[in-house]
Amino acid sequence: MNNVIRFPAPDDLDDPVSLGDLPTAAIYTVAQAATLLGISSGLAYELVRAGEIPAKRLGRRWIVPRDRFHSWLNDLPKGA
Template identity: 40%
Template sequence: MKHSIYTSYDELPLMLSVTEVAAVLGISRAGAYELVHGNEFPALKIGSRIVVPKDKFLAWIDANSGSKNAPL
């Protein structure tokens, strides 16, 4: 399991990589890839890269956890 280097949502980059999503959520990279390939997760494919917009990621967390801006 990866540990996040971020201590608040404000520190997240505007676009998160799959590896960063895994670290923030505390899941494996494989688990993060499963998420980003799902229909409900806000991922963008740009060329061969998959990125997740920060605002959509936070909205997804909010919608799926029922808590807003909890510490990471």
């Protein structure tokens, strides 16, 4: 039985990794920004092209810097 796979016992495992241990992405995609705003991707792309949502062109892709997005969102007037 050379092809037997031995799974580690719970005591053999290192500390478990949680999602909180993973680094936070520095950027959002336009689709992710749209989801956060509760709007369609199409509308989000329109707002990005119009300069309303802070974004940068990276080759053929648009990226939304996370810090700038949250600053922009926090600076929006109430009810906007």
